[in-house]
Amino acid sequence: xxxxxxxxxxxxELNITVSTVSRALNNFSTISDATKKAVFETAKKLNYSxxxxxxxxxxxxxxxxxxxxxxxxxxxxxVVIHSIEQVLKDNGYRILLYQSSESVENExxxxxxxxxxxxxxxxxxxxxxxxxxxxxxxxxxxxxxxxLFDRVDENLNVPTVTLDDYKAGYLATKHLIDQGYKNIxxxxxxxxxxxxxxxxxxxxxxxADHQLEIKESQIIYGGLxxxxxxxxxxxxxxxxxxxxxxxxxxxxxxxxxxxxxxxxELTPPEIxxxxxxxxxxxxxxxxxxxxxxxxxxxxxxxxxxxxxxxIASENPYKKIEHTVIEPLVIVRQSTSK
Amino acid sequence: xxxxxxxxxxxxELNITVSTVSRALNNFSTISDATKKAVFETAKKLNYSxxxxxxxxxxxxxxxxxxxxxxxxxxxxxVVIHSIEQVLKDNGYRILLYQSSESVENExxxxxxxxxxxxxxxxxxxxxxxxxxxxxxxxxxxxxxxxLFDRVDENLNVPTVTLDDYKAGYLATKHLIDQGYKNIxxxxxxxxxxxxxxxxxxxxxxxADHQLEIKESQIIYGGLxxxxxxxxxxxxxxxxxxxxxxxxxxxxxxxxxxxxxxxxELTPPEIxxxxxxxxxxxxxxxxxxxxxxxxxxxxxxxxxxxxxxxIASENPYKKIEHTVIEPLVIVRQSTSK
DNA sequence: ATGAAAGCGCTAACAG
DNA sequence: CTGTTAGCGCTTTCAT
Numbered sequence: 001x002x003x004x005x006x007x008x009x010x011x012x013e014l015n016i017t018v019s020t021v022s023r024a025l026n027n028f029s030t031i032s033d034a035t036k037k038a039v040f041e042t043a044k045k046l047n048y049s050x051x052x053x054x055x056x057x058x059x060x061x062x063x064x065x066x067x068x069x070x071x072x073x074x075x076x077x078x079v080v081i082h083s084i085e086q087v088l089k090d091n092g093y094r095i096l097l098y099q100s101s102e103s104v105e106n107e108x109x110x111x112x113x114x115x116x117x118x119x120x121x122x123x124x125x126x127x128x129x130x131x132x133x134x135x136x137x138x139x140x141x142x143x144x145x146x147x148l149f150d151r152v153d154e155n156l157n158v159p160t161v162t163l164d165d166y167k168a169g170y171l172a173t174k175h176l177i178d179q180g181y182k183n184i185x186x187x188x189x190x191x192x193x194x195x196x197x198x199x200x201x202x203x204x205x206x207x208a209d210h211q212l213e214i215k216e217s218q219i220i221y222g223g224l225x226x227x228x229x230x231x232x233x234x235x236x237x238x239x240x241x242x243x244x245x246x247x248x249x250x251x252x253x254x255x256x257x258x259x260x261x262x263x264x265e266l267t268p269p270e271i272x273x274x275x276x277x278x279x280x281x282x283x284x285x286x287x288x289x290x291x292x293x294x295x296x297x298x299x300x301x302x303x304x305x306x307x308x309x310x311i312a313s314e315n316p317y318k319k320i321e322h323t324v325i326e327p328l329v330i331v332r333q334s335t336s337k
Numbered sequence: 338x339x340x341x342x343x344x345x346x347x348x349x350e351l352n353i354t355v356s357t358v359s360r361a362l363n364n365f366s367t368i369s370d371a372t373k374k375a376v377f378e379t380a381k382k383l384n385y386s387x388x389x390x391x392x393x394x395x396x397x398x399x400x401x402x403x404x405x406x407x408x409x410x411x412x413x414x415x416v417v418i419h420s421i422e423q424v425l426k427d428n429g430y431r432i433l434l435y436q437s438s439e440s441v442e443n444e445x446x447x448x449x450x451x452x453x454x455x456x457x458x459x460x461x462x463x464x465x466x467x468x469x470x471x472x473x474x475x476x477x478x479x480x481x482x483x484x485l486f487d488r489v490d491e492n493l494n495v496p497t498v499t500l501d502d503y504k505a506g507y508l509a510t511k512h513l514i515d516q517g518y519k520n521i522x523x524x525x526x527x528x529x530x531x532x533x534x535x536x537x538x539x540x541x542x543x544x545a546d547h548q549l550e551i552k553e554s555q556i557i558y559g560g561l562x563x564x565x566x567x568x569x570x571x572x573x574x575x576x577x578x579x580x581x582x583x584x585x586x587x588x589x590x591x592x593x594x595x596x597x598x599x600x601x602e603l604t605p606p607e608i609x610x611x612x613x614x615x616x617x618x619x620x621x622x623x624x625x626x627x628x629x630x631x632x633x634x635x636x637x638x639x640x641x642x643x644x645x646x647x648i649a650s651e652n653p654y655k656k657i658e659h660t661v662i663e664p665l666v667i668v669r670q671s672t673s674k
Numbered sequence: 675a676t677g678a679a680a681g682c683g684c685t686a687a688c689a690g
Numbered sequence: 691c692t693g694t695t696a697g698c699g700c701t702t703t704c705a706t
Binding site: 004050051052054055056057062064069072073075078079081082083086089094096097099101109112114115116117118142176255272279280281282283284286287327 | 342348386387388389390391393394399401408409410412416418419422423426431432433434435436438443449450451452453454455479591606616618619621622
């Protein structure tokens with residue numbers, strides 16, 4: 001196995017210099033067509049493959065972008081990355097992947113690793129553990145694009161792509177009201193995250209807008225899981241003031257709610273149930289679960305777009321875009337009275 | 338914003354040479370502890386971050402590995418990549434991601450792009466379109482590790498990681514037999530792919546081993562989808578010789594089968610139903626779907642392991658490992674008489 | 675234990 | 691239209 005061919009080999013073969021070869025390969029207009037043709041032919045003949053490492057070292061641009069997400073096991077993140085890769089590939093970028101596993105330590109390490117690999121920028125969604133976001137500051141200092149999505153830090157002052165969670169809460173509630181439900185409860189998480197807080201705000205606003213009373217007793221703060229859903233539904237249905245509809249913090253929780261309601265022979269849509277996330281199972285359970293779609297694909301595309309805009313401008317942090325994606329209400333059986 | 342610090346800056350600061358700095362940073366035993374300490378301190382002071390590009394260019398090793406999959410939207414692939422990244426990260430490797438979108442053309446381009454990025458090797462699962470696999474040969478020629486998983490090409494003669502599909506078919510069938518089902522049908526795809534063919538072979542073998550008749554009429558060849566499942570179940574239940582259990586080619590098809598059976602008031606497990614893949618929804622539908630798990634995590638780990646073994650050996654293609662993962666029967670309501 | 679210097683493969687400023 | 695040459699940041703052989 002002989003060594004890989006370089007532009008020197010092409011140059012030698014044609015009795016020209018490497019600069020000519022380099023220019024020919026990069027299709028400079030100053031190179032004669034004849035030379036270009038010869039170069040490309042010889043390149044093919046020698047089985048030449050460019051070493052992007054070398055050009056990157058020289059130019060300082062790797063055309064590689066780092067993506068940090070908590071975990072690819074979470075379908076939402078996989079889909080976001082799917083679209084990021086699709087869009088950025090077409091723009092000549094490669095994706096270097098890093099999972100934080102919901103740990104700040106890993107996240108810090110991810111930024112470090114990616115930066116050492118000289119990525120041209122980073123698109124990230126923060127780990128749940130992350131509070132101090134100073135490790136992301138480095139990118140701003142280096143004037144390298146950083147785009148945050150879904151789990152973002154407002155204070156970081158970088159471009160973000162998020163779902164309009166307020167609106168998501170509002171729309172879920174409004175949908176239930178439109179279906180005729182009047183006493184709407186909310187099973188959510190205690191987790192201190194603006195995502196969940198904003199949904200509750202939207203919920204309250206929708207109630208207020210429709211002259212329905214906001215009762216703190218109808219908001220159950222716990223965790224988000226099937227078990228938490230069962231627990232929340234049980235608690236709500238045992239109370240004096242039974243709700244006629246329940247909004248669950250995510251689809252798993254909604255599933256738990258439905259299971260409990262079925263046991264109580266209050267199968268939705270008798271009691272309305274709506275979740276958040278539009279998990280793959282949501283359309284297949286019985287009854288089908290109405291839910292708010294997170295628009296993962298759109299988010300990915302928006303991230304890629306934001307990134308491209310930043311790269312294109314000489315000062316990436318000149319004007320900071322905050323893209324807010326509209327949530328989508330998916331109406332299914334569980335809320336269709 | 339001043340330029341990034343290099344080993345030259347550290348050297349200058351300490352009045353030593355770059356070679357010493359380089360050796361100190363790489364913890365060579367020939368460097369005195371005092372020097373090392375000084376170097377590390379100055380590195381920190383100057384906010385030094387190594388440029389891996391430069392060392393890669395020199396050493397020829399990027400510690401980056403390319404992963405090509407059809408789509409991250411397919412949860413199975415996302416989970417495999419999840420574990421590949423987890424394992425390889427601990428071994429100092431980064432993951433460069435490429436999606437083929439089930440197109441050979443993209444796949445070819447992926448290999449090219451990744452090779453130009455000088456990856457140390459590639460882990461891939463082929464697109465459904467791929468028949469000619471010569472684009473993968475390059476890696477062998479360059480003696481760079483290539484590991485294929487799930488959708489592999491036997492003729493390529495490279496390490497592979499696959500599920501034992503024969504056994505998967507066998508176990509699904511045997512499970513049904515053990516549950517007392519005696520007339521077992523199979524709804525599968527016409528697609529020419531050894532995966533599906535082997536499952537049918539396993540099915541037939543299990544029937545034979547238990548003195549049950551193999552009837553070609555009980556095997557429905559169509560597509561794999563909810564619709565195909567409905568169609569298959571309908572066809573089977575209308576026939577003279579009605580099965581008492583149905584194996585579906587994947588969980589979506591199984592879902593269709595279940596829906597049709599419910600309509601016919603033959604709700605499983607009255608008629609047994611088992612699928613393949615263990616999709617996230619399978620545990621949540623009613624009745625819960627028994628299925629064969631594809632062991633995505635194990636596959637990812639096995640891929641990473643195979644890759645590491647290849648990298649470690651001077652001749653990666655000396656002995657070619659074929660890892661076969663045992664399928665796992667997930668028993669749920671749909672087969673529990 | 676440390677230094678000097680060549681070179682990985684490519685680009686680009688300068689020269690002609 | 692093409693050649694010369696320095697250099698991107700790091701590693702490593704050969705000296706000392």
